[in-house]
Amino acid sequence: MGPPHIPAMPMDERVTDAAHGGTPPAQSATTFSRLRAALRGTGSMAAVLGVAVLLVLGAGEWATRDELDTQWDNLRRSGEVQALALRGVATRYSYLPFTAAQQPLVAALLRDPDSRSVRDAANTYLQTVNAHAGSDTLYVMDANGLTLASSNWNTPSSFVDQNYSNRPYFRDALQGLAGRFYGVGKTTGEPGLFASAPVYDDGKVIGVVAVKVQMQPIVDTWAQLRDPVFLADERGILFLGSVAPWLYKTTRPLSAQDVLQVQHDEQYGARWAPQPVPWQVRQRDDQPGVELKLPSSGKNYLAFEEPLPDLGWTLTLTADSKVVAQARQQAWVLATLASGLLVLGALYWQLRERRLQENRQARIELEQRVLERTHALQQAQAFRQSMEDSLLVGMRARDLEGRIVYVNAAMCDMVGYSADELIGCLPPYPYWHPDDLDRHWNDSDTALAGKAAPQGNENRLRHRNGSDVYTMFYTAQLIDGDGKHIGWMSSVVDITAQKRAEEQQQQREAQLQRVQRVITVGEMASTLAHELNQPLAALVNYAAAARSLAAQGKTELLNDSLTALSAQALRAADIVGRIRRWVRQHPEAREPCDLNAAVDQSLDLLLRAEARRHGVVVRLDLAQASLQVHADRVLLEQVVLNLGLNALQAMQAMQTAAKALHTATHPQELLLRTTTDAGQASLQVLDRGPGLPPEIAERLFEPFFTTRSDGLGLGLNICRSIVESMGGELLARNREGGGAIFEIRLPQAPTP
Structure with a gap:
């Protein structure tokens, strides 16, 4: 079954009269008016074609810009993740x-x-x-x-x-x-x-x-990426990357002094000499990166630089620019389809107007008009057939029983079968995928019943050569010239390239998740090592006391020390379990607990004994009523204990410095205060130490930043992370009259 016939205006209006030997005056006037209407129609079609061309070009330009924005955004996010991973590796063993x-x-x-x-x-x-x-x-x-x-x-x-x-x-x-x-x-x-x-x-x-x-694990991760990733030092020399031949080449000219310095340091081997990288750089003024052109392979890459000023390095991530060209081509295909529909609509409107004009013509011209209209119809049919054969979207027509009555060239190319092989076939069709037969039968029965989804159905077809083709089917009723429903017309769009792109995107996201898990493991290890330090120190002290009491034969005190030692061991195990749940962000670790009780427990654990050892008076200013908060009790006690020990050490350092300079200091006092305000429970740790100078206050919670020679700089960073995981915040400020205040704020829980 071929495409429906479309009537057209005759190409020539030559009407002769044998009796008079010429054209009658009335017929000449009619011919002139019809010729003028045809010229107006030609101008309208030219305008429609112009709009169609602009639509195709505009769609290609929009798709290009949209894909560029997407690629730059992907590169920017990947750069943030990769930079985080690099900083983790670079500072892990510092x-x-x-x-x-x-x-x-x-x-x-x-x-x-x-x-x-x-x-x-x-x-x-x-x-x-x-x-x-x-x-x-x-x-x-x-x-x-x-x-x-x-x-x-x-x-x-x-x-x-x-x-x-x-x-x-x-x-x-x-x-x-x-x-x-x-x-x-x-x-x-x-x-x-x-x-x-x-x-x-x-x-x-x-x-x-x-x-x-x-740093080979970083390189191994980069090697799994589709596009190159590389790292340059402050001189612009590539020293780490996923493309080995590019290593130790320069991205910009080096001064003679820089060359001599690198060779003296033997930074990249004893025989290193500067060689330029094998690409050409094209600057994009309206883009956040540059374009790298590789003459040897003919490839072009979008390159985004992520500076790492704290390390003196520059990370560059790339993306193959051919995806931009593919997006532009796909936009052209879709715009061409839309433009084709626009032209077909314009043709239909023009032919309808012409048919109305023909109905008004005199009966004397009827025979001649029929002959000329037949000739025009043949030309219009040939034009439409050529246009359908040039479409990139597949077209398939079926009758009411599901028999294929028409396919265009694009459909044949999509499945690898000729029109002769497909026309006349009933389900199952030869291009149905053998693994999806149940789905094909269901979609076919639904479409033949007139219940096809307007948004289309995705189907996997089997090409004649055995490859898989992913398509979208859009089905509508096929109506003949009498308005009778005679079958179903489907348009078929090949989305195989889009499916492949989605799979590649999923692979990239999986790689980013693996990098993030590596970073999380590093943070958990640092947190665990720091938090176990205090119970392990208590274990050592209790063990030493038990050994001494055993030697003296003091059985009752020995039992007390062993009981305390066992409690500290259980506490260490509890800390391990709770930190593991905290790192994995398990909310079930929280429970209602009293903030005042957490202060008392911290004093009993170690704080009161340490205060006596340092000669510091501990004073409590606790709220009269119970301050209930949702928190991890053990981790909250660890935070209070850590802040209290920091305060004692700060006052001890200040007292030592004052004795060396023979100056007076404030009375040594540690104040623990709990309050409540507007649904917030607050615990303040106040000391009379040296306070917080501005240069220290700015970096107070940074990991590995410490002012003590024997510290690791992890305590306050871990404390803040624990408090924030409980929905609160940890603040620090100077105390009026000298000293510092560290304040824990947590949402107050309803009193049971």
Whole structure:
């Protein structure tokens, strides 16, 4: 069954009269008016075609801009995630050199490097610490850069007796700074991130402790991405990335001084020489990034830079720009379909107007008009057939029984069968997918019953060559010229490329989730190590007391110490479980608890004993009524205990400084106060210490920031995270008259 016939205006209006040998005057006037109407119709069609062309071009431009915005947004979000992961890896082991530098054994080795027993002990210590920390290599250098001890002392690539005095991280640590440096190892030839810290003896730097960390896990993650990702140092040299041939090449010209400095430091190997990256940069003024053009492969990439100023690096993420071209082409296809429908509508309107004009013509012209109209109809039919064959959207017509009566060329190309093979077929059709037969039967029966969804149905077809084709079917009634329902017409759109793009997007999201899980595990480990410190210290004290009481034969006191020791062990296990649930964000860890009771429990645990040891008076100003809050009781007690110990240490440090300067200080007092206001329960820890200078107050809650030489800088950061997980906030400010105030605010729970 072919497409329905469409009547058209005759192409020529040559009417002759054999009797008169010419054209009658009335017929000449009629012919002139019809010719003028035809010219007006031609102008209207030109306008419609012009609008159709503008629609196609505008759709392509809009799709291009929309896809560019989407790609830049994806790159920006990926850059934030990757930057977070890089910072986590770069700072994960920064504490290790500082911690090892505090070990007396390291200072003893630097003071007496010729002692074999000290050196062996230092090697064993570094090997043990390195194995537990999971870093690559931990080693100690003297003031001349010579390695005295290393965690890999017993391996063929040992750092012992190697000199690294030309490395920047050694020079920075020798100046009393924390060093960080990425480069190729002089001994192993393997690249890595180096972090260093100075070793002091009587206020003088006598050596350097350094750690080497492999960043290969980051590269392995990048290698799974479809498009290149790379990292450049402050000089613009690529030193980490998913494309190995690009490593250690320069993104911009280097000065002679920079080249000499890199070669002197042997940062990228002893034979490194500057070579430019193999791409050309095209700046986009209206875009947040640039375009990289690779002449060797012919590929173009959108490149987005994420600066990491705290590390001195620049992260660049790319996306293949061909997806933009694909979006533009898809928009052109859809716009062409819409334009085709517009042209068909305009043709129908024009032909209808012409038919009305023809009905008004005199009966004398009827025979001639029929002949000429037949000729025009043939031309219109040929035009419409050509237009349908040029469409990229498949068309399929079926009769009321489901027999295929018409398919266009696009439909045949979509399924790999010719029109002769498809016309006349009843369900099941040869292109139905064998794994989806039940769904195909259901969709076919629904469509033939006139219940097809107006938004279309998605179907998976099987191409003749065996490949899968994903399509959208849109079905409407097929009406003949008499207005009778004779079947169903379906338009079929190939969405295979769109499905592939959705699968790739799901893969990228899964990769981002894996990176986020790695970051979460690191935070959990830091939190657990810090929170277990206090119950473990109490365990040690109770164990020492029990040993002493056992030696003295004081059985009753011994039983009390053992009972307290067991309670602290259970408390440590409780902390582990609750921190694990907190990190996983399990809300069931919260329960109604009394804020005043949490203060009393913290005093009984350790705070009151520590206050007596420091000579500090503890004063309580608690609310008369019970202050009920929804919180994790054990974690809340840990926060109160941590804040109280910090206050005692601050006052002790101030008292020591005052004695050295022979100056007077405020009376040593620790005040714990609970209040309630507007549905908020508040606990304030007030001390008479040195207070919070502005430069310290700004960084107070940053991880690994501390003013104590023996601190890790995790306590306040963990305390704030715990309070915020309970729906509250932790604030800090200076106290009037000297000292500091740390305040916990939590939503007040209804009193049971």
